[in-house]
Amino acid sequence: MIPFNKAVYLPAAFEHVADVVKSSKIAGDGKYTKLCSEWMEKRFCAKKVLMTTSCTAALEMTAILLNIQPGDEVIMPSYTFVSTANAFVLHGAKCVFVDIRPDTMNIDEKLIEDAITEKTKAIVVVHYAGVSSEMETIMNISKKYNIPVVEDAAQGVMAAYKDKALGTIGDFGCYSFHETKNYTMGEGGALVINNEKYLERAEIIREKGTNRSKFYRGEIDKYTWVDIGSSFLPSEFNVSYLYGQLLMADEINNNRIESWKFYYENLKKYEDQGIIELPNVPLHCAHNAHMFWLKWKDVNQRSDFINYMREKKISCVFHYVPLHSSYGGNKYGRMDQDRYTTMESERLVRLPMFYALKKEELEYMLGVITEFIHML
Numbered sequence: 001m002i003p004f005n006k007a008v009y010l011p012a013a014f015e016h017v018a019d020v021v022k023s024s025k026i027a028g029d030g031k032y033t034k035l036c037s038e039w040m041e042k043r044f045c046a047k048k049v050l051m052t053t054s055c056t057a058a059l060e061m062t063a064i065l066l067n068i069q070p071g072d073e074v075i076m077p078s079y080t081f082v083s084t085a086n087a088f089v090l091h092g093a094k095c096v097f098v099d100i101r102p103d104t105m106n107i108d109e110k111l112i113e114d115a116i117t118e119k120t121k122a123i124v125v126v127h128y129a130g131v132s133s134e135m136e137t138i139m140n141i142s143k144k145y146n147i148p149v150v151e152d153a154a155q156g157v158m159a160a161y162k163d164k165a166l167g168t169i170g171d172f173g174c175y176s177f178h179e180t181k182n183y184t185m186g187e188g189g190a191l192v193i194n195n196e197k198y199l200e201r202a203e204i205i206r207e208k209g210t211n212r213s214k215f216y217r218g219e220i221d222k223y224t225w226v227d228i229g230s231s232f233l234p235s236e237f238n239v240s241y242l243y244g245q246l247l248m249a250d251e252i253n254n255n256r257i258e259s260w261k262f263y264y265e266n267l268k269k270y271e272d273q274g275i276i277e278l279p280n281v282p283l284h285c286a287h288n289a290h291m292f293w294l295k296w297k298d299v300n301q302r303s304d305f306i307n308y309m310r311e312k313k314i315s316c317v318f319h320y321v322p323l324h325s326s327y328g329g330n331k332y333g334r335m336d337q338d339r340y341t342t343m344e345s346e347r348l349v350r351l352p353m354f355y356a357l358k359k360e361e362l363e364y365m366l367g368v369i370t371e372f373i374h375m376l
């Protein structure tokens, strides 16, 4: 069976995790947390990167930092993972779901302005498949209305928009290092702070509402409870597992891009014949091959394809059920226009994509896809 995803496996992880075991410094904010956040700050030119227990936790921190209150509204796409919404709904916000563009499956930047009301407290964009949302337009809207932007860059680590790393463009960026993402520590994430005014409070919220980070830097002589907060920091065990992957980030990225290109170049002719649709990567976006998706004619053709692939021992998956049509989304949000979200999400399927996917596997899959197309 060719699985849909395989977590990155690097022998270096044994060495780094063993180092943590031997040091007995296993709580958060130790050596590896420092190494990973500094690596990202340098590589992505980010002001501050705070490691978290998940991207969900990083999104929840942004909701606290933005003082989200009951009755506030937060703009986001409906085509996303639940955490994008839940982080804000937890604090009483209502989600205002905006339609997507079919070519990238990202929020349609042209529809954002119409969704803004007096209650809008944030615009949350999702960089689907590691392809950037149209950030220039979105940041201009943000400036015009003075509404902060949160980038859900869970899928966007090592991808860029006009040479800027995803996650470093809005006020905040949220990364995921879940097992299903390009770089992983099992469960984990990071919050990128790009707007300096949130920095001090972000450290406090992450440290259970205390000013412990300041204390460790010797800026104060005792630490106390100063604000609301929670435990958002990951154990050194998890972070040490990630470190080796960051050191090999270019190799991992290039390897994924090669697989992505193989799919794209070999399937392009079927797009030209009008049989399938493939992802569009705008010229100013450098993606990270987080996923390879394609679209069939409709939901039935997609089911037939997934079943055919399964018979041939290839695991393909689809997502997301648009949030606005779910029980939670209906209760906690609204959507005025759904021209593409439902229709396009029902046509989309993801092909296996992971680091070190073998050439033979790719060729085998291409053969099976071609067989399926010839049977249509």
Ligand SMILES: *Cc1c(COP(=O)(O)O)cnc(C)c1O
Binding pocket: 053, 054, 055, 056, 057, 080, 081, 083, 084, 126, 152, 154, 155, 175, 176, 177, 178, 187, 188, 189
């Ligand atoms: C994976 C993902 C998340 C959640 O990440 P966790 O680290 O598992 O919390 C959030 N948003 C998007 C778009 C994702 O793909």
